[in-house]
Amino acid sequence: MSTIELRDVTLAYDVRPVLDHINLTVEDGEFLVLVGPSGSGKTTALRIVAGLLQPSSGQVLVGGRDVTKVPPADRDLAMVFQSYALYPHMTVRNNMAFGLRLAGVHRKERDQRVERAAEVLGITDLLDRRPKALSGGQRQRVAMGRAIVREPQAFLMDEPLSNLDAKLRTQVRAQIARIQRTLGVTTLYVTHDQIEAMTMADRIAVLHDGRLQQLGTPEDLFSRPANVFVAAFIGSPPTNLIPGTLTTEDGQTALRVGGQTLVLPASIATAVAASSTPDILVGVRPHDVEIKPPDGSALDLQVDIDLVERLGTETLAHGEMVTGSVSGAAAQAAHALIAADDELPTDPEKHRFTAALDPHTPITTGGRLPLYVAAERLHLFDAETGTTLRTATQSLAPSAAGAAAPAA
Numbered sequence: 001m002s003t004i005e006l007r008d009v010t011l012a013y014d015v016r017p018v019l020d021h022i023n024l025t026v027e028d029g030e031f032l033v034l035v036g037p038s039g040s041g042k043t044t045a046l047r048i049v050a051g052l053l054q055p056s057s058g059q060v061l062v063g064g065r066d067v068t069k070v071p072p073a074d075r076d077l078a079m080v081f082q083s084y085a086l087y088p089h090m091t092v093r094n095n096m097a098f099g100l101r102l103a104g105v106h107r108k109e110r111d112q113r114v115e116r117a118a119e120v121l122g123i124t125d126l127l128d129r130r131p132k133a134l135s136g137g138q139r140q141r142v143a144m145g146r147a148i149v150r151e152p153q154a155f156l157m158d159e160p161l162s163n164l165d166a167k168l169r170t171q172v173r174a175q176i177a178r179i180q181r182t183l184g185v186t187t188l189y190v191t192h193d194q195i196e197a198m199t200m201a202d203r204i205a206v207l208h209d210g211r212l213q214q215l216g217t218p219e220d221l222f223s224r225p226a227n228v229f230v231a232a233f234i235g236s237p238p239t240n241l242i243p244g245t246l247t248t249e250d251g252q253t254a255l256r257v258g259g260q261t262l263v264l265p266a267s268i269a270t271a272v273a274a275s276s277t278p279d280i281l282v283g284v285r286p287h288d289v290e291i292k293p294p295d296g297s298a299l300d301l302q303v304d305i306d307l308v309e310r311l312g313t314e315t316l317a318h319g320e321m322v323t324g325s326v327s328g329a330a331a332q333a334a335h336a337l338i339a340a341d342d343e344l345p346t347d348p349e350k351h352r353f354t355a356a357l358d359p360h361t362p363i364t365t366g367g368r369l370p371l372y373v374a375a376e377r378l379h380l381f382d383a384e385t386g387t388t389l390r391t392a393t394q395s396l397a398p399s400a401a402g403a404a405a406p407a408a
């Protein structure tokens with residue numbers, strides 16, 4: 001059983017911990033991606049698992065064995081780094097076999113393992129080349145090969161695609177995911193790229209400021225973010241975050257956003273009652289925005305469009321929200337929670353908004369566009385704690401919709 005477990009792992013260089021009581025298990029055969037912005041502690045966590053760093057407290061277990069005090073070479077883990085670190089004077093075959101030679105594996109066995117790994121990686125015809133005669137993607141596969149031939153209990157990968165250009169990255173990430181599934185080797189993979197995490201992982205662990213924010217499947221994180229950080233970090237383009245305030249309108253709970261008041265349907269009103277403050281952050285996924293008013297209650301947002309990106313499959317309309325009387329307190333809270341992310345607005349009075357629309361939508365830069373979001377598609381967060389109060393209601397799955405339809 002090749003699980004990897006971090007038990008209550010903390011690492012502090014000075015007062016503020018770089019990793020703060022992390023509990024995480026990578027299950028046997030699982031591809032778990034550790035994702036987070038720069039400085040969140042991902043590499044530190046991986047280095048602790050590898051044995052290159054000692055935690056201040058807590059334990060690391062590999063296959064159920066406590067390896068916290070075991071030297072890196074004796075942990076039976078293989079690491080793939082972003083710099084491939086291939087020996088330039090050696091052939092691919094010798095690069096792949098090098099670690100095995102050091103470990104005293106005899107020649108026949110070495111050759112067999114290299115041939116097998118090369119076949120899985122599709123690099124058999126490159127075995128006699130030297131690294132300089134390989135493309136970036138091929139070098140990456142050789143680096144993977146070196147890890148595979150060791151037949152370790154688990155792979156540890158630290159941003160292995162970051163030296164590749166965008167197109168190659170897409171190809172190689174699919175290859176790595178496929179190879180991992182073929183071999184079934186437990187893998188802990190670190191990246192700052194949420195798209196990489198979403199496309200490759202069985203489960204994703206989101207780190208921010210040394211704390212584990214959420215652990216779940218890509219679908220969990222996208223549809224049911226645990227807090228505003230995860231909602232803003234996962235998804236492309238990112239979730240729009242708009243400050244709002246809870247009020248009472250004719251005895252009913254209402255949400256004031258961007259100068260309008262939306263009386264909340266009962267189910268949403270119940271969910272927001274848990275908020276520690278009347279200040280609410282409203283999360284809107286760009287793909288949930290409509291240009292026609294939907295049936296039922298909806299937010300109606302006015303956005304001054306300043307950039308239109310036509311991607312072919314969809315059109316992204318970016319602009320500034322006409323905020324009206326957005327509460328100052330919630331606006332400040334929104335700012336404080338998301339200011340760390342460079343892509344999000346840093347001026348608390350200005351709210352950028354992005355809508356992902358049908359490619360045929362006739363929009364131009366410079367206009368003011370009314371945009372609608374059905375109330376059930378809103379994600380709502382406590383502006384003080386960032387905790388999720390409610391997530392968007394799932395649309396009916398085709399089978400469920402079919403079952404609900406009258407019989408023919």
Ligand SMILES: Nc1ncnc2c1ncn2[C@@H]1O[C@H](COP(=O)(O)OP(=O)(O)OP(=O)(O)O)[C@@H](O)[C@H]1O
Nearest residue numbers: 013014018036037038039040041042043044045192
């Ligand atoms: N030797 C050290 N002494 C003090 N602080 C350190 C040390 N090494 C790392 N840190 C700090 O620990 C934090 C986490 O670093 P880490 O490299 O794990 O982040 P990361 O999420 O992998 O970021 P990146 O994606 O930029 O590599 C950072 O704030 C970093 O400055």
